[in-house]
Amino acid sequence: MSTRVLLADDSLLVREGIARVLDDAGFEVVGQAGNVDKLxxxxxxxxxxxxxxxxxxxxxxxxxxxxALATIRERHGQAIGILVLSHHTEAAFALRLLAxxxxxxxxxxKDRVADLEDFAxxxxxxxxxxxVVDPAVVAQLVEAKRARPDPLAELTEREREVLAxxxxxxxxxxxxxxxxxxxxxxxAHTASIFSKLELLPAPDDHRRVLAVLAFLEA
Amino acid sequence: MTSLLAAKADAATAHPTRRGTPRGIRVSxxxxxxxxxxxxxxxxxxxxxxxxxxxxxxxxxxxxxYLLAGAIAWERRPDSRVAALLTAVGVVAPAGHFAxxxxxxxxxxxxxxxxxxxxxLVWLILAYxxxxxxxxxxPPLIGAIGLSLAITNGLVxxxxxxxxxxxxxxxxxxxxxxxxxxxxxxxAASPVARRGLTPMVVAGALVAMLFAAEPVSFLLGIxxxxxxxxxxxxxxxxxxxxxxxxxxxxxxxxxxGAVAELVVGLDASRVGGLRDSLAQALGDPSLEVGLxxxxxxxxxxxxxxxxxxPEDDPDRGVILLEGSGERLGAIVHDPALAExxxxxxxxxxxxxxxxxxxxxxxxxxxxxxxxxxSRMRIVEATDAERRRVERNLHDGAQQRLVALSLALRRAQAxxxxxxxxxxxxLSGASEQLASALAELRDLARGVHxxxxxxxxxxxxxxxxxxxxxxxxxVTLELDDRLPDPVAVAAYFLAAEALxxxxxxxxxxxxxxxxxxNAGKLRMVIVDDGIGGADPATGSGLRGLADRVAALGGLLxxxxxxxxxxxxxxELPFEATSVE
Numbered sequence: 001m002s003t004r005v006l007l008a009d010d011s012l013l014v015r016e017g018i019a020r021v022l023d024d025a026g027f028e029v030v031g032q033a034g035n036v037d038k039l040x041x042x043x044x045x046x047x048x049x050x051x052x053x054x055x056x057x058x059x060x061x062x063x064x065x066x067x068a069l070a071t072i073r074e075r076h077g078q079a080i081g082i083l084v085l086s087h088h089t090e091a092a093f094a095l096r097l098l099a100x101x102x103x104x105x106x107x108x109x110k111d112r113v114a115d116l117e118d119f120a121x122x123x124x125x126x127x128x129x130x131x132v133v134d135p136a137v138v139a140q141l142v143e144a145k146r147a148r149p150d151p152l153a154e155l156t157e158r159e160r161e162v163l164a165x166x167x168x169x170x171x172x173x174x175x176x177x178x179x180x181x182x183x184x185x186x187x188a189h190t191a192s193i194f195s196k197l198e199l200l201p202a203p204d205d206h207r208r209v210l211a212v213l214a215f216l217e218a
Numbered sequence: 219m220t221s222l223l224a225a226k227a228d229a230a231t232a233h234p235t236r237r238g239t240p241r242g243i244r245v246s247x248x249x250x251x252x253x254x255x256x257x258x259x260x261x262x263x264x265x266x267x268x269x270x271x272x273x274x275x276x277x278x279x280x281x282x283x284y285l286l287a288g289a290i291a292w293e294r295r296p297d298s299r300v301a302a303l304l305t306a307v308g309v310v311a312p313a314g315h316f317a318x319x320x321x322x323x324x325x326x327x328x329x330x331x332x333x334x335x336x337x338x339l340v341w342l343i344l345a346y347x348x349x350x351x352x353x354x355x356x357p358p359l360i361g362a363i364g365l366s367l368a369i370t371n372g373l374v375x376x377x378x379x380x381x382x383x384x385x386x387x388x389x390x391x392x393x394x395x396x397x398x399x400x401x402x403x404x405x406a407a408s409p410v411a412r413r414g415l416t417p418m419v420v421a422g423a424l425v426a427m428l429f430a431a432e433p434v435s436f437l438l439g440i441x442x443x444x445x446x447x448x449x450x451x452x453x454x455x456x457x458x459x460x461x462x463x464x465x466x467x468x469x470x471x472x473x474x475g476a477v478a479e480l481v482v483g484l485d486a487s488r489v490g491g492l493r494d495s496l497a498q499a500l501g502d503p504s505l506e507v508g509l510x511x512x513x514x515x516x517x518x519x520x521x522x523x524x525x526x527x528p529e530d531d532p533d534r535g536v537i538l539l540e541g542s543g544e545r546l547g548a549i550v551h552d553p554a555l556a557e558x559x560x561x562x563x564x565x566x567x568x569x570x571x572x573x574x575x576x577x578x579x580x581x582x583x584x585x586x587x588x589x590x591x592s593r594m595r596i597v598e599a600t601d602a603e604r605r606r607v608e609r610n611l612h613d614g615a616q617q618r619l620v621a622l623s624l625a626l627r628r629a630q631a632x633x634x635x636x637x638x639x640x641x642x643x644l645s646g647a648s649e650q651l652a653s654a655l656a657e658l659r660d661l662a663r664g665v666h667x668x669x670x671x672x673x674x675x676x677x678x679x680x681x682x683x684x685x686x687x688x689x690x691x692v693t694l695e696l697d698d699r700l701p702d703p704v705a706v707a708a709y710f711l712a713a714e715a716l717x718x719x720x721x722x723x724x725x726x727x728x729x730x731x732x733x734x735n736a737g738k739l740r741m742v743i744v745d746d747g748i749g750g751a752d753p754a755t756g757s758g759l760r761g762l763a764d765r766v767a768a769l770g771g772l773l774x775x776x777x778x779x780x781x782x783x784x785x786x787x788e789l790p791f792e793a794t795s796v797e
Contacts, residue, residue, distance in 0.1 A: 011617040017624030024631060061609055063672045087612050087659055090669045091684070092677035110616070111655045114623035114648065116631065144684035217680075 002028045003127045006048035008039040008068070009085070010057050018052065018113055025120040034058075036068045043072055043080065049127040050081040054110070055093070066093075070100055078103045081126035085110045089136050091217050098131065098213070102206035106132030106169070131169035131209045138167040141216035154196045162189040167212045171205050238296025244289070244305075251285040251309035258312035276450070277312070280457050284308030287460035290467070294560075299349025303342040304460065310335040311456075329371055336429075337364035339459065340396060343422035344403070347414050347466060347557045355399060363392050363429070379436060386433030393430035397423055410502045411554030414469060417462035424455040470558045473500060493520065496565065502552045510545040517548050525550065537562060539569060593768040594703070601666075601706050608666040616658055623651045667709060675705040675732070679712055683730060686716045688745070690728045697735040704791045707765050708732065708741055711773075714758045715743045715785050723747025723783060739789040744782060751777035 005027045009015045012034070019029045030046040033039035035058050043051060051072065055065035065084050072080060081104040084097055094107040106126040112134060113119045122132045142164055146152050152160060158179070165175045172190065176183040190208075194201050199215055202208035259278050288304030295301065313331020340363050344356045351357060366388050373381040400422040404415050428451070435448055493507040508517025508525030517525040527548045528534050535553040539546040549569075555561060630644045662668075670678040676694050683690035700708070712730060719728050725747030732741045759775070766773040771789035 011613070011621065013621035014617050014624070017621045017628075021624055021628055021631075024628065056612060061613060062668070087616060087662070088668050089659070090673070090677070090681050092669055092673045092681060096673065110620050111623070111652055111659075113620065114627045114652065116627055140684065 002026055003050060003124060004028045004030045004046070004048045005123065005127075006031045006033070006039070006042055006046060006051045008033040008036075008051060008057065008065075009054040010034050010061075011054075014054075014110075021113065021116055021119070022123070025116065027120070027123065036064050036071075039068055040071060040075075043076065048080060050083060050123055052083045052085060052123065055084050055086040055088075066097060069097065069105075073100050078129070080104070081129065082106070083108060083123060083126045083132065085113070086134075089134070089140055091137050091141050091213070094133055094137050095213055095217060098133075098210055102131045102169075102210050104129045104131075106130075107134055107137065108132060109134045109136055125169070130171070131206050133168045133209065133213065135164070135168055138164050138213075138216070141167065141213070145216050151197060155193060159189050159193050159196075162186060163193055163212060166190065166193075166208055167216060169205070169209045239292065239302060241296070244292045244296070244301075247305050247309060248285055248289050251305065251312075252282065254309060255281045255285075255312040276453060280453050281308050281311035283457055283460040284311060287463045291463065294467075300342065300346055300463070303338050303345065303349070304463065306338040307335055307342060307459070310338060329368065329375060332371055333364045333368035336367050337361075339425060339456065340364075342459065343396075343400060343418060343425060346418040346463070353399070353403075359392070359395055359399065363396065366392055382433045382436040386437055389433045390430045393426050393428075396426040396429065400426060408502075408504065408552045408554055410500070410504075410552040413501055414466055414554060414557060417465035417469075418459070421455075421458040421462035424458050428452050428455045470561060473558065473561050492569075496549065500551065500555055500561065500565065502555060504552055506550045507547060508550065509547040512545075537566060539566070590768075590770070597703055597707075597765055597768045601703060604666040605671070608662045608668070611658060611662040611665070616655065616662070619651060619655050619658065623648060623655070626651065666706075670705060670709050671702075675700055675708055675734075678705075678709050679730065679732060682709070682712055682716055686728065687720050688716075688723075688725055688728055690716065690730050693729070693731045695733040695735065700734060700739065701791050703769060704739055704789045707762070707769055707771070707789060708739055708787070711741060711762050711766070711785075711787050712743065714762055718751065718759070719743075719745045719747065719783070722751065723749075725782065734791075737791055739787075739791065741785075741787045741789075743785045746782045748779070749777045749781045749783055750779040751775060751783045 005022055007015050007018055007022075007029060009018070009032075015032045015034070019032060022029055030048050031042040033042050039051065039053065042048075053065045053068055055063060057064040057068070065086075069082050069084060072082060078101055083106040085108055086093055087110055089109065097107050098105055104126055106122055108119070108122055112122070125132055142152070142160070152163070155163065161179065162175055165178060170178070172183050172186045176186045179186070191201070193199075197215060199211055202211045255278050258281075284304050285308035288301050288306075288308055291298050291301030291304055310331050313327040313335065337360055340360050341351070341356075344353075344360070345351050351360075366385065370381065370385040370389065373385070400419055404412060404419040407415055431448070432452075440448060493505065496507060497503055497505040506519065506525050508519060508527055510516075511518045514524075517527050519525050525548070527536055527538075527550055533553065535551045535556045537549040537551065539548060549565070626644055626648050630641065630648065633641055633644070667678055667681075669681055674696075676696050679694060680692055683692045712732075716728065716730070719725055723745045725745035728743065728745045730741070730743050732739065734740075759773075763773045766787055766789060769789050769791075771787060774786045775783065776786075777783040
């Protein structure tokens with residue numbers, strides 16, 4: 001059974017474009033909303049696996065998407081995955097978003113929808129309850145951290161790669177396949193990273209994302 | 219420009235107009251007095267060695283002192299009765315020296331001249347400073363003194379000095395009366411009047427004692443004839459009168475000087491201060507200043523209490539202040555102040571200036587307020603415009619480019635196999651589009667950072683610090699919710715400063731410290747670079763300085779060569795505590 005997706009974006013052009021690429025990639029687009037009210041109504045009536053929401057929507061075009069997310073979480077808990085599309089690489093937005101609960105939540109730059117495979121992968125991960133953080137946001141955090149008296153200096157090159165992938169919300173399995181190593185190797189890396197950065201080991205992937213992001217953002 | 223509103227004093231209430239003595243008559247009298255004195259001089263010299271030269275000079279100088287004082291008084295006020303009396307004394311005084319003259323007509327002149335001179339002298343003492351005899355007792359006393367002296371002189375001439383022992387009782391009584399009246403007048407006077415009277419009272423008391431001294435000295439056997447020390451003492455005592463008059467003038471000069479200082483002191487003072495300044499400058503503690511309240515149709519003091527402004531009260535003088543035909547206020551003062559019209563006009567001028575300055579100040583303040591408000595509106599309009607542009611970039615261009623990139627990617631995906639060249643072209647276009655989107659995002663962020671609006675100044679500053687290629691040590695204490703213009707100004711200041719540090723300073727570290735509490739945001743950005751930054755040459759910082767100024771804030775940049783750069787900005791705001 002294909003993943004059921006609901007789209008919310010005030011631009012019809014973008015909605016249609018995303019709907020087509022998702023359709024091509026085998027997703028089922030169950031509805032499209034141009035504003036928050038319509039989005040909330042469709043969530044209730046279609047119960048999608050994932051809602052892809054533009055962070056800026058009418059009427060104020062600021063953070064309607066984030067507020068819609070809070071409402072959805074309040075009404076439906078973590079049952080519905082939510083991928084927020086944003087124009088901003090600001091880590092503050094991503095952290096604010098994940099603060100509502102990292103499980104089944106993603107923050108992606110809107111440009112990313114054109115990278116069809118990455119985008120489809122992100123939608124699937126969120127649908128499965130995973131966490132997604134845009135690589136550009138993570139890269140910005142890592143870079144900023146490295147410019148300071150660098151706590152990341154102690155990490156090996158490979159460990160830094162693993163750290164970034166953890167921050168993007170990827171599981172050990174996913175990291176392993178991306179780096180062409182075994183899951184055990186990744187586990188060793190993560191343990192090493194946590195001990196070097198003096199972070200407390202996180203019990204699950206979502207909290208691991210938050211812990212790593214919080215470390216990078218500080 | 220606001221027209222200057224002139225406050226003018228209605229001095230007429232304080233000074234009933236008197237017709238002045240024509241200049242011709244004044245000059246003639248002066249000349250006559252001088253000539254008369256000179257004749258007395260020559261005449262006495264002709265009588266031989268009995269009169270030494272120096273005594274003659276003293277005699278002439280004594281009468282001329284009166285003439286001179288009279289001339290000065292008349293120049294100041296042609297209607298002055300005091301001036302007339304001074305001149306009269308000066309004209310008549312030489313008559314006393316013709317006693318024993320070879321010319322028979324002149325030899326009788328002391329009989330009339332000396333009593334007449336004393337009449338003028340006593341009149342002058344009692345009428346000083348305004349020329350009016352305020353007590354009913356004065357005219358009979360003056361008359362009695364004149365008559366007694368005339369009779370005594372006549373009898374002395376006819377019978378001899380022994381007459382004085384009989385006249386003594388009368389003269390001592392009259393002298394005592396004069397002394398009592400002079401002292402009483404001083405005691406009864408208001409503080410202001412007393413200040414003016416003092417020199418003349420001293421002179422008057424001396425003169426009164428001399429009237430008594432002549433018969434007393436005679437009875438005691440002290441010689442009182444011409445050229446005796448007694449005569450000289452008499453002359454010196456009488457000479458105190460013109461000297462006292464000149465002292466009085468000096469006093470007025472000093473009061474006017476005080477008024478001149480008042481002009482300087484007035485600009486900062488308002489009504490309450492005005493009253494105190496005036497009272498001090500004029501030496502009149504009873505002085506009141508009332509400002510006209512059209513609403514309550516009365517004069518009020520600084521505390522809003524009514525001030526009584528008498529219409530026609532001989533005990534109070536009033537200066538009415540008017541500007542452009544409307545009532546402004548009134549000064550109620552001791553009438554003795556009116557003796558010097560220059561003082562009143564000085565005060566009026568001072569107050570007119572104060573009123574003008576106050577009005578100009580108000581106009582300037584109002585204009586400044588307008589300019590500040592409009593500058594603030596410009597800043598707000600600029601911010602709103604930037605926000606609109608940013609929104610349009612995101613919701614217009616960026617959305618279209620995203621849709622376009624989706625379409626391109628789909629087209630790439632749908633390409634049949636074996637179209638490598640087209641595939642490469644589309645792929646290149648996609649990459650270009652991705653760069654365009656990234657650039658557009660940076661541009662929009664530079665126009666107006668969304669994070670500032672949506673997350674506040676703290677996260678926005680941290681985000682800025684994160685982007686800086688030089689490590690930034692950030693300390694934030696943002697207790698208060700900041701108004702948008704302040705947050706925007708602080709953000710762009712930090713953005714510009716950090717960009718400059720990155721570009722020019724060659725610094726190793728930067729600290730950014732921002733504290734906002736108690737209605738003031740203070741941002742300090744310090745780097746350890748090469749210094750030498752000149753805010754005048756950087757258009758970016760100059761524009762920000764304007765923005766800071768529009769918000770009523772301060773911007774200081776300290777950048778000695780080789781000593782790093784320190785930027786301090788302070789922005790005031792109306793504090794609203796965070797819920």
